Amino acid sequence: MCRQRRRRLSPPGRWARLWFVSSKKQNKSLPRQNGSEKKPTLRFLAEQLDLTPATISMVVNRAPGAKAIPKHTQRRVLDAAKRFHYRPNFFARSLLRQRTFTIGVLIPEISDGYGAQVMRGIEDHLLQAGYFYFVVSHHHRPDLICEYPRLLLDRSVEGLIAVDTPMEASMQVPVVSVSGHGRVKGITNVVLHHGLAAKLALEHLATLGHRRLAVIKGQEFSSDTEARWNAIRREARRLSLEIDHDLVVALQGDTPSSHLGQEATEKLLASGKPFTALFTFNDLAAIGAIRALRLAGRSVPEDVSVIGFDDIPSAEFHNPPLTTVRQPLATMGEMAAASLLSCLTENRQKRARVIYVDPQLVVRGTTARVGVREIERKRAR
Amino acid sequence: MCRQRRRRLSPPGRWARLWFVSSKKQNKSLPRQNGSEKKPTLRFLAEQLDLTPATISMVVNRAPGAKAIPKHTQRRVLDAAKRFHYRPNFFARSLLRQRTFTIGVLIPEISDGYGAQVMRGIEDHLLQAGYFYFVVSHHHRPDLICEYPRLLLDRSVEGLIAVDTPMEASMQVPVVSVSGHGRVKGITNVVLHHGLAAKLALEHLATLGHRRLAVIKGQEFSSDTEARWNAIRREARRLSLEIDHDLVVALQGDTPSSHLGQEATEKLLASGKPFTALFTFNDLAAIGAIRALRLAGRSVPEDVSVIGFDDIPSAEFHNPPLTTVRQPLATMGEMAAASLLSCLTENRQKRARVIYVDPQLVVRGTTARVGVREIERKRAR
DNA sequence: GTGGCTTACTTAAAGCTTTAAGTAGCGCGA
DNA sequence: TCGCGCTACTTAAAGCTTTAAGTAAGCCAC
Numbered sequence: 014m015c016r017q018r019r020r021r022l023s024p025p026g027r028w029a030r031l032w033f034v035s036s037k038k039q040n041k042s043l044p045r046q047n048g049s050e051k052k053p054t055l056r057f058l059a060e061q062l063d064l065t066p067a068t069i070s071m072v073v074n075r076a077p078g079a080k081a082i083p084k085h086t087q088r089r090v091l092d093a094a095k096r097f098h099y100r101p102n103f104f105a106r107s108l109l110r111q112r113t114f115t116i117g118v119l120i121p122e123i124s125d126g127y128g129a130q131v132m133r134g135i136e137d138h139l140l141q142a143g144y145f146y147f148v149v150s151h152h153h154r155p156d157l158i159c160e161y162p163r164l165l166l167d168r169s170v171e172g173l174i175a176v177d178t179p180m181e182a183s184m185q186v187p188v189v190s191v192s193g194h195g196r197v198k199g200i201t202n203v204v205l206h207h208g209l210a211a212k213l214a215l216e217h218l219a220t221l222g223h224r225r226l227a228v229i230k231g232q233e234f235s236s237d238t239e240a241r242w243n244a245i246r247r248e249a250r251r252l253s254l255e256i257d258h259d260l261v262v263a264l265q266g267d268t269p270s271s272h273l274g275q276e277a278t279e280k281l282l283a284s285g286k287p288f289t290a291l292f293t294f295n296d297l298a299a300i301g302a303i304r305a306l307r308l309a310g311r312s313v314p315e316d317v318s319v320i321g322f323d324d325i326p327s328a329e330f331h332n333p334p335l336t337t338v339r340q341p342l343a344t345m346g347e348m349a350a351a352s353l354l355s356c357l358t359e360n361r362q363k364r365a366r367v368i369y370v371d372p373q374l375v376v377r378g379t380t381a382r383v384g385v386r387e388i389e390r391k392r393a394r
Numbered sequence: 395m396c397r398q399r400r401r402r403l404s405p406p407g408r409w410a411r412l413w414f415v416s417s418k419k420q421n422k423s424l425p426r427q428n429g430s431e432k433k434p435t436l437r438f439l440a441e442q443l444d445l446t447p448a449t450i451s452m453v454v455n456r457a458p459g460a461k462a463i464p465k466h467t468q469r470r471v472l473d474a475a476k477r478f479h480y481r482p483n484f485f486a487r488s489l490l491r492q493r494t495f496t497i498g499v500l501i502p503e504i505s506d507g508y509g510a511q512v513m514r515g516i517e518d519h520l521l522q523a524g525y526f527y528f529v530v531s532h533h534h535r536p537d538l539i540c541e542y543p544r545l546l547l548d549r550s551v552e553g554l555i556a557v558d559t560p561m562e563a564s565m566q567v568p569v570v571s572v573s574g575h576g577r578v579k580g581i582t583n584v585v586l587h588h589g590l591a592a593k594l595a596l597e598h599l600a601t602l603g604h605r606r607l608a609v610i611k612g613q614e615f616s617s618d619t620e621a622r623w624n625a626i627r628r629e630a631r632r633l634s635l636e637i638d639h640d641l642v643v644a645l646q647g648d649t650p651s652s653h654l655g656q657e658a659t660e661k662l663l664a665s666g667k668p669f670t671a672l673f674t675f676n677d678l679a680a681i682g683a684i685r686a687l688r689l690a691g692r693s694v695p696e697d698v699s700v701i702g703f704d705d706i707p708s709a710e711f712h713n714p715p716l717t718t719v720r721q722p723l724a725t726m727g728e729m730a731a732a733s734l735l736s737c738l739t740e741n742r743q744k745r746a747r748v749i750y751v752d753p754q755l756v757v758r759g760t761t762a763r764v765g766v767r768e769i770e771r772k773r774a775r
Numbered sequence: 776g777t778g779g780c781t782t783a784c785t786t787a788a789a790g791c792t793t794t795a796a797g798t799a800g801c802g803c804g805a
Numbered sequence: 806t807c808g809c810g811c812t813a814c815t816t817a818a819a820g821c822t823t824t825a826a827g828t829a830a831g832c833c834a835c
Contacts, residue, residue, distance in 0.1 A: 104485045105821035124510040133505040147526045271711040327708040330652040486791035
């Protein structure tokens with residue numbers, strides 16, 4: 014059956030057709046009860062123009078097949094598409110093409126400085142490349158860490174970015190980790206060069222004359238905790254800095270906050286062991302630590318030097334401005350996104366690998382030459 | 395044609411069928427070249443079990459129609475679904491049901507304290523309700539503010555949440571604003587009670603003896619700027635606080651940062667006009683302002699009291715801790731999400747409205763009784 | 776006057792799920 | 806032996822788009 018022909022040949026046929034069309038049209042284009050106009054579909058457009066959906070599709074997509082459609086028909090189609098604000102249904106298209114241009118992002122918190130910075134990099138890259146993303150924050154809850162990847166896969170994300178989040182190997186889509194837990198088969202990992210970070214921080218402290226160092230480690234669940242601590246120990250040994258067993262504590266608690274750093278520091282002080290420098294797992298903790306030190310009557314940096322980690326935006330404007338090891342968090346997010354997209358577009362079987370990024374020491378106001386009393390003590394020896 | 399019957403009746407028919415099935419199966423279940431197993435579909439399951447997709451669908455969804463399916467068949471289906479890790483295709487389902495359980499969120503930045511806090515509330519509520527969301531941050535770029543809503547609608551989001559982002563009225567989906575620009579027809583708006591905010595802050599300052607107030611307004615593009623400034627003026631008049639024309643400046647610049655507050659404060663100081671209190675548009679600006687004041691030799695709060703706005707997480711741990719007007723940002727995000735979802739599920743034609751939330755004054759360490767010099771000057775009068 | 780080319784489309788299937796409506800076969804009662 | 810009702814499913818359409826393959830009509834050439 015070729016409607017077009019019939020129409021050309023027989024006006025009555027045409028009228029019949031038009032009657033049919035308009036009765037259908039009523040069904041289709043009437044505002045729905047709930048008030049919002051239904052979106053126009055290819056078929057609706059086709060009926061309006063007395064063509065078939067296939068034709069419309071080829072024209073609006075400028076598909077190769079559209080070459081066979083004469084210019085005036087193309088214009089007719091394009092005009093109608095504009096007039097009715099036609100936009101292709103993303104889901105129908107995804108269903109057919111098996112592409113969704115959607116990525117899932119797993120992160121402990123979006124709302125703290127760390128997560129937010131990484132997200133910025135991820136977002137930048139993804140949106141620019143025409144991808145959208147779902148974010149889910151799991152607050153380190155194991156049930157959510159297990160469930161969310163499934164839910165994201167249900168929504169046909171094409172890939173996953175896991176920020177500071179443990180992942181199993183066997184996902185059906187490419188996965189890139191930022192600060193991932195160890196090497197996992199098939200997962201590309203963007204991680205900081207912890208060795209360099211430790212070197213930068215500890216050499217800085219050593220140069221300032223510090224010998225007795227306290228350390229606040231991260232929580233168990235954080236991917237960086239172990240690697241960083243190992244790097245610190247190694248570096249301390251190399252520089253013959255003392256790290257007393259009692260002067261190493263870990264952050265306790267799930268929600269990122271300076272309170273955790275404050276509490277950890279109180280433990281450190283309670284040990285009674287002397288220290289002149291403190292290296293914390295992140296800036297948030299450093300800021301809390303400074304408060305604890307001050308409340309205990311020690312001034313920063315005169316009595317104790319403090320080095321943070323991350324360089325979150327508020328570090329610079331803290332009083333005194335925080336000396337810290339900068340992680341290029343936004344860049345790491347960007348790299349993760351870029352790496353993931355290249356997995357998707359290029360040869361899919363790209364080797365999983367580790368991408369190292371270099372930290373940077375940012376010296377500000379919370380580190381200083383070791384205090385006078387300490388110097389005197391050293392001379393006495 | 396009833397395959398099942400034929401099978402039961404004639405073994406040869408069954409073999410033919412099985413041969414057909416297994417040849418098809420090969421097509422379907424073979425690992426694809428790109429390495430990842432294709433996801434099993436209803437049809438695949440149906441072929442495995444020699445049933446039709448409809449049956450499988452009803453069973454796995456526990457649809458009313460499944461009552462007619464005997465238990466042992468149900469078990470067979472459910473077992474197969476589990477064995478092959480069957481998960482329904484979200485897109486096919488959305489296409490049919492015309493529901494996507496997806497929301498779009500428009501926000502200037504996710505990565506600053508303000509945006510991140512609001513997002514936290516939004517995310518909490520949305521994920522709990524089974525919705526996912528796309529976030530896009532537009533950095534106040536007009537082209538993006540115009541384009542992103544369209545892109546989100548293309549992806550069939552069911553609603554939009556606009557955080558501090560101007561929106562037109564005519565979206566095809568429900569829209570809820572947080573700190574929206576003015577009243578827009580059809581858009582529900584979650585806004586702070588600016589009158590109360592101004593009252594809390596200025597009464598606090600007045601009680602401390604301050605008379606000469608400087609103000610840092612927000613940028614033009616920020617929705618709250620005007621409303622808050624009007625409220626401050628009204629309240630200042632009521633309390634007969636002076637606000638010299640030269641002691642009102644606006645933040646300049648697109649990227650949220652304490653630098654903007656520092657620069658604004660430098661302008662204030664350059665005017666040469668005296669002031670003993672400063673009310674800033676947000677905490678970030680307050681923190682920058684404190685730095686500028688200190689660099690100019692004025693201590694906070696001894697010489698100048700500073701009040702911020704928002705109560706971002708770092709406010710509490712600033713040194714000195716920041717006195718500020720707390721916006722319940724996470725709650726506002728939650729309310730926006732809740733309001734949007736109720737639009738979607740309840741009677742769709744819910745009246746657009748304004749939801750006011752109350753700020754709270756958080757007195758910390760950056761406000762104090764007006765300084766000695768100022769008191770002497772007052773006495774001299 | 777028929778074969779073949781061109782033009783301008785159309786057809787049909789695929790992608791996957793859901794749902795109302797249909798039906799083959801069987802057992803039972805009249 | 807017909808009809809009814811039940812069981813256990815199946816069928817077909819809908820939701821919207823894309824694509825390869827098909828084709829009606831007209832025209833030209835031989």
